[in-house]
Amino acid sequence: MKMPKITMKDDTLALLKNPYRFISSRSKDLGKDVFETRIFMQKTYCMIGREAAELFYNPNYFIRNGASPEAMRATLFGKGGLQGLDGAEHTHRKIMFMSLMTEENAGELKHLFTEKLRHYLKHWSLKEQISLYDEFQKVLTETICAWAGIPLDDEEKVRRTKEIVSMFDSAGSKGPAHFMSRLSRKNAEDWIENIVNDLRSDGYEPLIKTPIEVIIWHRDMNEELLKPHTAAVEILNLIRPVVAISVYLVFIAHALHSNPDCYEKLMMGDEEYALNFIHEVRRYYPFFPSVMARVREDFTWRDIEFKKGSRAILDLYGTNNDPRLWDSPHSFWPERFESAAVDEYNFVPQGGGHPVKGHRCPGEFFTVELMKTALNFFLYEMDYEVPEQNLDIEWSRLPAIPQSRFVISNVTQKTIFVRTTVSQIEISEFF
Numbered sequence: 001m002k003m004p005k006i007t008m009k010d011d012t013l014a015l016l017k018n019p020y021r022f023i024s025s026r027s028k029d030l031g032k033d034v035f036e037t038r039i040f041m042q043k044t045y046c047m048i049g050r051e052a053a054e055l056f057y058n059p060n061y062f063i064r065n066g067a068s069p070e071a072m073r074a075t076l077f078g079k080g081g082l083q084g085l086d087g088a089e090h091t092h093r094k095i096m097f098m099s100l101m102t103e104e105n106a107g108e109l110k111h112l113f114t115e116k117l118r119h120y121l122k123h124w125s126l127k128e129q130i131s132l133y134d135e136f137q138k139v140l141t142e143t144i145c146a147w148a149g150i151p152l153d154d155e156e157k158v159r160r161t162k163e164i165v166s167m168f169d170s171a172g173s174k175g176p177a178h179f180m181s182r183l184s185r186k187n188a189e190d191w192i193e194n195i196v197n198d199l200r201s202d203g204y205e206p207l208i209k210t211p212i213e214v215i216i217w218h219r220d221m222n223e224e225l226l227k228p229h230t231a232a233v234e235i236l237n238l239i240r241p242v243v244a245i246s247v248y249l250v251f252i253a254h255a256l257h258s259n260p261d262c263y264e265k266l267m268m269g270d271e272e273y274a275l276n277f278i279h280e281v282r283r284y285y286p287f288f289p290s291v292m293a294r295v296r297e298d299f300t301w302r303d304i305e306f307k308k309g310s311r312a313i314l315d316l317y318g319t320n321n322d323p324r325l326w327d328s329p330h331s332f333w334p335e336r337f338e339s340a341a342v343d344e345y346n347f348v349p350q351g352g353g354h355p356v357k358g359h360r361c362p363g364e365f366f367t368v369e370l371m372k373t374a375l376n377f378f379l380y381e382m383d384y385e386v387p388e389q390n391l392d393i394e395w396s397r398l399p400a401i402p403q404s405r406f407v408i409s410n411v412t413q414k415t416i417f418v419r420t421t422v423s424q425i426e427i428s429e430f431f
């Protein structure tokens, strides 16, 4: 069978205009999980669905080296980091990265995050209104830098927050915003590279290491330290995505506001329901639209010929919203996770497959834990109002967020709450 082709004209503009729905709508029209087109002037296989995800994450068929466009490497990912590695070199460095994702480290991160939220809450309550997207970016930058061992004085906070945000929030923009994103990466890499050089300068490798020191003193497969620039890219691979969780935190607020019945249920204190709510936020709302790879060698799948060196794009958002995998995918319904048979390839908001053996996001555990912390904070520690605003999601933007960035007003510290679960009792000790 021949690969289904709808057209060989370049579809880059169509994809950029509709990054979350281009692949799913074209694939629905064709009735195929894989179709061929041209993106950025190159032959590209667009893939969607569980089986396609399983294929995409098989390293025998796809590699990552040189897969992402230069514009993404110069802004979002950086050059020389995990995203572009393959095989043993990738596994070796990924194991180092995963060694940071422990329960203990997550506990410390959550503790710092809660402290910062409580500190910021006092400022928010003095203001008429605040933009949650902007405020969470500041809270998360301060949290992750404190956790990772990166000094950040008051003067630097604003500047570094802007740089980190610009790397993920403007990477997909056009014109000046995109160039600001490139400049921000360059400045942030210089900043972190200086820290790397400073910490290496006396040649003393500490026995007990902060997270950034784990990266700074990591040795590659040839027993060599990473080049300062590469170490900076990997440290930013830790910092930038944690700050990007601000997108999910805005979506938590959006989901609470749009689904009052969920809010009521969450207030009952059922922790399993709370976790399902968070998974549903990650499934239902858009964030990372897709991931890219290159075909390793010619191969045939379901009679379709994949040509060596061609690009492949797996639609993550489309797979999370595939009606063959998820009933009524466009309804927000946390209860679906009570019975959903979730596996490595059907629920892929942070990529699929195995996090050590492949490119699946190493930060999924931290993401869920920080989302849980923020959800508890919304429920049990703060009261606020949601004034009239445009909460429609900007689907053509990367990342997609509500038009208004989610504004809240009349923020106050909550003083009365129901003490039903262990986590709430812990919270009550604060007062």
Ligand code: HEM
Pocket: 082, 083, 084, 094, 097, 237, 238, 239, 241, 242, 244, 245, 246, 248, 287, 288, 291, 316, 349, 350, 351, 352, 358, 359, 360, 361, 362, 363, 364, 366, 367
């Ligand atoms: C905001 C929540 C997050 C989302 C939506 C997200 C999403 C993703 C996605 C889609 C990938 C690509 C998977 C692939 O290439 O197949 C990825 C990779 C990655 N993420 Fe995350 N991520 C998030 C949070 C985090 C956190 C908190 C960290 C670090 C603490 C992190 C670090 C990374 C790294 C280093 C990679 C590259 C992994 C590799 O290529 O092996 N991410 N993430």
